[in-house]
Amino acid sequence: MKLRMWMLALAGLGAATAVTAQDLKSPSTDLYVPRLGDIMSAAQTRHQKLWLAGRAQNWELAAFELRQLTASLVEAAVLYSGIPVSNVTTLEPSLQSVTGAIAAKDVRKFSKALGDLTEGCNACHRSMGRSFVVIKVPTDPQPFANQQFAPQAKP
Ligand code: HEC
Helix, strand or coil: CCHHHHHHHHHHHHHHCCCCCCCCCCCCCCCCCCCHHHHHHHHHHHHHHHHHHHHCCCHHHHHHHHHHHHHHHHHHHHHCCCCCHHHHHCCHHHHHHHHHHHHHCCHHHHHHHHHHHHHHHHHHHHHCCCCCCEECCCCCCCCCCCEECCCCCCC
16 A cells, blocks of 8 residues: 555544544644644653653652653743744643642652642543543652543543
8 A cells, every 4th residue: 555545544533533633723833733633642751751850759750750840841832833932831830739749759748749740631632532541649659650541430
């Protein structure tokens, strides 16, 4: 099969599933632009590493992972104009709280702030028709321990 045919077949597949990115305006540029899902996968990794670093009280690493995570979220908002800016700005207080907890080296505050931040992830997912992507505070260091895979009860 020629490449073009593959692309068409893939496009058809995408259209047939409920999950499309049509409501997200893709940027037009010749530069490599990461797909939103790829930015989010990086955010997921950072979210978990942030948690693990904070729990281990490695505050330098936690601060680094927080910067990386924030950069991913900003990148998503800047590159994908379909994402309402307010969905990102509402994360500001919880990002500030995590920053404050790291500066204070306070595990209890850190855990609370990360819980709030995680709720912010899910609030955006819900508002963008992605309520099935449920992020949670990780329970263990396994990969993807910060995502819930069992289906959510329908509202
Ligand atoms: C401003 C909105 C917004 C915020 C905030 C947000 N996300 Fe997302 N996320 C999305 C959208 C939209 C998608 C679906 C992307 C797609 O359909 O390709 C998504 C998808 C994902 C996915 C699925 C990626 C995949 O390919 O499996 C993960 C994981 C994820 N987000 C993690 C996070 C984490 C962790 C946070 C918080 C630290 C977060 N997201 C915050 C909008 C957001």
